[in-house]
Amino acid sequence: MKVSYYPGCSLSGTGKEYGESTVAALKILGTEAVELNDWSCCGASSAHSAGKEFAVELAARNLLIAQDAGLDDFVIPCSACFQRTKVAEYALKNHPESYPDLHYKGGLDVQDLLSFVYNKIGLEAIKKVVKKELNGLKAVAYYGCQSLRHPEVTGAKNYENPTQMDEILKVLGADVLTWSYKTDCCGGSLGISQPDILRTLVGKLYDKALEVGAECIVTCCPLCMANLDMYQDAISKKFNKQYNMPVFYFTELIALAAGEKDAVKWFKSHVADSVKLLKEKKLI
Amino acid sequence: MTETTENITAEKKAVFPQEKMENSGPVPENQTQVNTESYQLNNLTPFAESIIQVSGEKLNNCYQCGKCTAGCPITYAMDILPHHIIKMVQLGMEEKVLTSKTIWLCAACETCGTRCPNEIMLSPIMDALRQRALNSKYKNKIGEKATAVFHREFLSSIKSHGRVYELMMMAMSIMKSGNLINFILKFEWVSYLKLLFAVLPKGKMSLFPHNIKKKKEFKNIFKKLNNAQKV
Ligand code: SF4
Ligand code: SF4
Numbered sequence: 001m002k003v004s005y006y007p008g009c010s011l012s013g014t015g016k017e018y019g020e021s022t023v024a025a026l027k028i029l030g031t032e033a034v035e036l037n038d039w040s041c042c043g044a045s046s047a048h049s050a051g052k053e054f055a056v057e058l059a060a061r062n063l064l065i066a067q068d069a070g071l072d073d074f075v076i077p078c079s080a081c082f083q084r085t086k087v088a089e090y091a092l093k094n095h096p097e098s099y100p101d102l103h104y105k106g107g108l109d110v111q112d113l114l115s116f117v118y119n120k121i122g123l124e125a126i127k128k129v130v131k132k133e134l135n136g137l138k139a140v141a142y143y144g145c146q147s148l149r150h151p152e153v154t155g156a157k158n159y160e161n162p163t164q165m166d167e168i169l170k171v172l173g174a175d176v177l178t179w180s181y182k183t184d185c186c187g188g189s190l191g192i193s194q195p196d197i198l199r200t201l202v203g204k205l206y207d208k209a210l211e212v213g214a215e216c217i218v219t220c221c222p223l224c225m226a227n228l229d230m231y232q233d234a235i236s237k238k239f240n241k242q243y244n245m246p247v248f249y250f251t252e253l254i255a256l257a258a259g260e261k262d263a264v265k266w267f268k269s270h271v272a273d274s275v276k277l278l279k280e281k282k283l284i
Numbered sequence: 285m286t287e288t289t290e291n292i293t294a295e296k297k298a299v300f301p302q303e304k305m306e307n308s309g310p311v312p313e314n315q316t317q318v319n320t321e322s323y324q325l326n327n328l329t330p331f332a333e334s335i336i337q338v339s340g341e342k343l344n345n346c347y348q349c350g351k352c353t354a355g356c357p358i359t360y361a362m363d364i365l366p367h368h369i370i371k372m373v374q375l376g377m378e379e380k381v382l383t384s385k386t387i388w389l390c391a392a393c394e395t396c397g398t399r400c401p402n403e404i405m406l407s408p409i410m411d412a413l414r415q416r417a418l419n420s421k422y423k424n425k426i427g428e429k430a431t432a433v434f435h436r437e438f439l440s441s442i443k444s445h446g447r448v449y450e451l452m453m454m455a456m457s458i459m460k461s462g463n464l465i466n467f468i469l470k471f472e473w474v475s476y477l478k479l480l481f482a483v484l485p486k487g488k489m490s491l492f493p494h495n496i497k498k499k500k501e502f503k504n505i506f507k508k509l510n511n512a513q514k515v
Contacts (some may be wrong), residue, residue, distance in 0.1 A: 009442075009447045009448040009450070010489075012447075013448075013450045013488060013489055013490060014450065014483065014488050014489060014496065015488075016486075016488050017488075023353070038496050038498055039496070040442070040446045040447060040498075040502050041442040041447045041448055042440070042444065043439075044448075045392050045435070046434070046435040046436075046438035046439050047439065048392070048407075048411050048413050049414050049415075049435045050411075050414075050415065050435065050439060050509055050513040051415065051509055051510070051513060052338070052339070052340070052411065052412075054505065054509055054513075055506040057505045057508060058440065058442075058505055061501075061505070065485050077381065080497065087406065096396055122289045124311060138327045145391075145393040145394060145395070146393075146394075149394035149395065149397070150394045150397050150398055150405060151395065152396060154348075159398060160398075163340060183395075184392035185357040185391050185395065187433070188392065188393065189391075190358075190389070190391050190431065190437075191425060191435070192454055192457055192458075192459065193428070193430040193431040193432055193434035193457060194361075194389065194431060195472070197358060197361055197362075197389065197391075200360070200361075201357055230479055230482075230483070231473060231479075233474075234475045234480065236405070236476075239288045248365055268486070269487070269488060270488040271479070271482050271483065284466075
């Protein structure tokens with residue numbers, strides 16, 4: 001299967017290992033990710049702050065490139081990019097009169113990567129590629145906000161208690177724990193201008209994950225990853241604790257369980273040490 | 285159906301007999317007929333009207349249940365609670381709302397909008413208020429300048445390159461945030477510098493911008509922004 005693939009700015013920057021592990025995991029699962037030609041920034045949270053129609057037009061540019069690419073599935077790993085693209089699609093479908101120059105025919109299936117892997121590839125197919133189960137890895141799945149909300153736009157069904165990532169991780173052999181903070185906000189793009197809010201929200205996520213006995217957090221969003229992975233020193237300082245919480249992308253773990261050699265390289269690029277935990281569990 | 289749900293349904297039927305509900309006959313003349321319309325605020329202030337128009341959110345339907353505030357992750361840092369913002373917009377309390385921290389601290393997580401019984405999304409309302417604030421006589425009294433600056437720097441970064449140039453965007457947002465003195469005196473820069481040395485060798489932050497090919501086409505979209513939002 002071939003799908004159109006929009007990496008977005010994060011996946012060529014701070015979320016580089018998400019981009020690489022996405023392409024690798026999809027390849028393992030028999031899907032070729034074809035990068036959109038000359039894609040541009042989706043506008044993220046800054047564009048909608050400045051103007052609703054402006055934000056739609058920025059994200060619509062990529063939607064129209066995907067339409068021209070001619071593949072049925074349009075897959076977006078970054079939750080923020082996914083949400084912005086979905087908002088644009090929703091606007092072009094429901095209010096075409098406001099965007100007379102943008103001709104969106106529809107028929108494109110715009111999906112976040114997690115939903116694509118779960119719905120179109122499926123647990124059975126994932127089970128088949130597992131070579132080395134992630135036995136003993138105690139993990140919580142963290143979904144964040146933007147691939148789910150608002151459900152009318154994203155099409156998410158289980159938006160208060162999503163289980164797709166939990167189910168995938170279980171198939172990989174991980175010990176997936178239940179917690180109540182799957183969809184609580186990490187602070188998103190407030191991280192840079194309001195570091196204290198980021199530290200408070202993320203600190204709470206660590207505490208809640210630790211409370212249920214998790215040794216790591218698994219995410220599907222590069223912004224969540226950046227917020228959860230990069231500021232552990234500052235968060236520890238703020239709360240006078242010593243956090244060292246490995247954070248993974250679910251794609252990295254799919255590839256790891258499938259025996260992908262490159263996986264170690266991705267783990268080494270995390271800011272919080274995730275190699276130590278995987279070595280302890282004899283997974284690398 | 286399990287036994288318990290059966291019991292509950294039976295109980296419900298006893299309390300709310302379906303037939304009676306459906307065939308309750310014509311409404312007696314002296315009884316006020318309640319429909320959802322009557323919950324709506326009729327005399328909208330011009331301020332509320334303009335926010336409804338820009339955001340597309342029918343905030344006049346809000347009946348102050350507080351569910352938005354109950355689920356909002358940022359309330360602890362806000363100066364006005366989310367449902368109070370809605371009420372104050374309804375009442376036309378322009379200055380208080382436009383100079384508040386809250387409108388800039390909303391993380392657009394959409395928890396509120398997902399749960400609101402009246403289908404009101406607060407994040408587009410906060411966006412409309414931000415735009416209005418920057419366009420108003422209160423533009424020098426922005427409640428959270430650092431966040432306003434961040435969004436501006438983000439947009440100016442993508443306008444120049446078509447994609448965000450993370451390194452420069454972050455540096456500029458910090459420089460222009462108005463908190464630079466604190467940033468230096470409180471040694472915030474130490475943790476950022478450490479971070480920079482942690483991510484640069486891993487190739488996770490590019491030293492140079494990436495430019496898209498059709499920059500002109502992309503830049504044209506920025507003409508849609510009104511004056512106060514221009515970058
Ligand atoms: S949840 Fe909706 S109706 Fe309730 S207070 Fe908030 S905006 Fe108003
Ligand atoms: S969208 Fe804004 S107001 Fe609503 S819950 Fe999230 S942070 Fe709070």
